[in-house]
Amino acid sequence: MAGQALDARVLRTRHDILRAALDLLTTEGLDAVTHHRLAEVSGYSRATIYKHWPTRSALFVDAFAYRPSGEHHVPTGDLRTDLIAELTMFRRGMERQRLDRALAALAALMTSVPELAQVRDNLVAEGERILLQLLTPVVDGAEREAAMRMLSGSVLHSALMHGELPSDDVIAATVDLMLRGLRSQPAT
Amino acid sequence: MAGQALDARVLRTRHDILRAALDLLTTEGLDAVTHHRLAEVSGYSRATIYKHWPTRSALFVDAFAYRPSGEHHVPTGDLRTDLIAELTMFRRGMERQRLDRALAALAALMTSVPELAQVRDNLVAEGERILLQLLTPVVDGAEREAAMRMLSGSVLHSALMHGELPSDDVIAATVDLMLRGLRSQPAT
Numbered sequence: 001m002a003g004q005a006l007d008a009r010v011l012r013t014r015h016d017i018l019r020a021a022l023d024l025l026t027t028e029g030l031d032a033v034t035h036h037r038l039a040e041v042s043g044y045s046r047a048t049i050y051k052h053w054p055t056r057s058a059l060f061v062d063a064f065a066y067r068p069s070g071e072h073h074v075p076t077g078d079l080r081t082d083l084i085a086e087l088t089m090f091r092r093g094m095e096r097q098r099l100d101r102a103l104a105a106l107a108a109l110m111t112s113v114p115e116l117a118q119v120r121d122n123l124v125a126e127g128e129r130i131l132l133q134l135l136t137p138v139v140d141g142a143e144r145e146a147a148m149r150m151l152s153g154s155v156l157h158s159a160l161m162h163g164e165l166p167s168d169d170v171i172a173a174t175v176d177l178m179l180r181g182l183r184s185q186p187a188t
Numbered sequence: 189m190a191g192q193a194l195d196a197r198v199l200r201t202r203h204d205i206l207r208a209a210l211d212l213l214t215t216e217g218l219d220a221v222t223h224h225r226l227a228e229v230s231g232y233s234r235a236t237i238y239k240h241w242p243t244r245s246a247l248f249v250d251a252f253a254y255r256p257s258g259e260h261h262v263p264t265g266d267l268r269t270d271l272i273a274e275l276t277m278f279r280r281g282m283e284r285q286r287l288d289r290a291l292a293a294l295a296a297l298m299t300s301v302p303e304l305a306q307v308r309d310n311l312v313a314e315g316e317r318i319l320l321q322l323l324t325p326v327v328d329g330a331e332r333e334a335a336m337r338m339l340s341g342s343v344l345h346s347a348l349m350h351g352e353l354p355s356d357d358v359i360a361a362t363v364d365l366m367l368r369g370l371r372s373q374p375a376t
Contacts (some may be wrong), residue, residue, distance in 0.1 A: 029300030030218060032311070074246025101299050107348040108296035110219030117351060124349045133359050146361035154334060156369060157350065160310045161297035163305060167339070173334035183371030 004107035014062075014065050014176070017042050017049055021063040027147055046185065057113045064106055064119045069127040070099050082176045086130050091165050092153050100159035126135060128152060147178060199265035202250070205230050205237055209251040214286035218293050221247070226360050245301045252294055252307045257315040258287050263322060271363045274281065274318050277342050316340060326369055335366060 020042040025031045033056065039046040053059035070093035073085035093099035106123070109116055128148060135147055154174045158166045166174070208230040212220045221244065227234040241247035258281030260274035281287035293309070297304055316336060323335055342362045346354045354362070 012376075026299070030296055031300060040234070050238030097342065101296075103349070104295035104298070107292035108218055108289075110292070110351065111214070111218060120349070120351065142355070142357040142361040143365060145358050146365055149342040149345045149350075149358070150338040150362060150365065152349070153343075153345030154337040155341075157337045157344050160348075161291070161340070162337075163298060163308065166333075167330070169330040170333050170337070173330040174338060177331060177334055177338065178365065179367040179369075180305065180372040181365040181367075184368045186370035 001162070011053075013044060013048065013106060015063075015066075017044055017052065018063045018066045021059055022067055022102065025105050026061070026101040029101075030108065033063075057115065058112055060109055060114055061119055064102075064116060064123060067102060067123065069123045072130045075130065079134060079138065080175055080179060082134050083131070083178070084172055086134065086153055087151060087166075087171045087174065088168075090127070090152065094155075094159050094165055100156075100165075103156065104160050143182075147182065150178060151175070155172070190218065192321055193304075198248055201236065201239060205232055205256075206251045206254045210255055210290065211286060213251070213293050216290040216356075217289075218296065222248075236337045245303065245317075248297055248301055249304055249307055251309060252304060255290060255311065257311045258285070260318045263318065267284065267322060267326065268363060268367060270322050271366070272359075275339060275343055275354075275363065276356075278315070278340065278362070279349065279359070281341075282347050282353055288344075290347050331370075335370065338366060339363070 017038060020038055021033050024041060035046050035049045035053075035056075038044075038049050038059075042049075049059075053062065053121070071089055073082060073089045075082045076085075090099075106116065106120055110120065131148055135144055138148055149151060150172065155166055155171075160163055183186055205226060208226055209221050212225060212229060223234050223237045223241075223244075226232075226237050230237075236363075237247075241250065259277055261270060261277045263270045264273075278287075294304065294308055298308065319336055319339055323332055327335055339362065343354055343359075346352055346358070
């Protein structure tokens with residue numbers, strides 16, 4: 001019982017600090033995520049934070065492992081509707097949880113924290129799960145890979161390279177262009 | 189004459205330091221770009237570096253303004269060939285000059301250095317110039333915006349979210365999917 005209570009307390013501490021790290025990351029940027037600033041905003045001591053994460057790299061690995069990859073649309077069976085809804089959910093994660101900033105930070109950290117690769121791969125696989133499920137029945141091989149990256153990439157590129165989220169019109173145009181491309185070839 | 193010599197020396201100093209900042213950024217990551225480390229690798233004093241750029245933010249703004257956005261393909265007139273070649277050039281900038289790392293860092297910095305927006309917009313506009321030139325005769329409006337972001341976004345997404353550059357097959361599949369989509373609609 002004592003062990004369980006301790007575990008629960010440790011889990012709570014870790015939860016609070018990782019949550020604070022992600023908040024700092026998406027509100028103030030990568031530089032703000034230091035043991036010092038985290039102690040200030042989370043209310044835990046620097047000693048506690050260092051005990052759990054001796055380095056910033058270790059902290060980033062756990063923070064991104066802890067981060068949900070975003071919500072998904074529940075497919076209805078109409079491919080166009082489902083693709084538009086899923087890209088709109090991707091955009092909503094950027095609007096509401098600043099997923100764009102989290103992904104930009106994650107990508108930038110790969111240069112110095114290569115041990116984040118597995119965490120990134122898990123996060124991206126979960127993020128792309130529904131798109132993959134929707135496209136698998138209609139396309140495969142290099143073309144499926146292209147289709148996946150064109151759809152996700154178009155939202156990502158708008159946010160990261162243009163600093164703006166795609167409008168409803170652009171999301172619909174993206175899906176329609178893709179679907180016309182998929183349907184205008186002989187079935188494989 | 190003395191003034192011109194001085195200007196040339198100042199320009200050379202700035203060139204060397206900005207070049208060193210970009211090298212640090214793409215080899216060691218954002219955290220490595222400090223006045224201290226820059227003095228070590230560039231051979232200039234910290235005082236000199238602080239004199240030109242009192243803050244890291246100022247340094248980043250000039251470094252990205254100084255950075256070339258990558259080389260371009262010279263269009264031949266065959267749309268498919270030209271789109272594939274231009275996306276391949278984008279990939280080559282990532283392979284050779286680690287453009288992927290520079291763009292990830294730039295996107296991540298937007299959270300804390302909003303004054304980078306204009307520099308980013310210029311860099312992206314120059315980077316997308318040839319794609320825009322190629323697509324403008326064949327598509328417009330929301331669909332052109334979608335097409336632009338699907339093409340660039342697919343390469344960006346591969347590099348930043350999957351940690352791998354798209355293969356020749358995937359680039360060709362991307363362009364073919366896009367062109368079939370564009371051609372299967374009534375001309376506008």
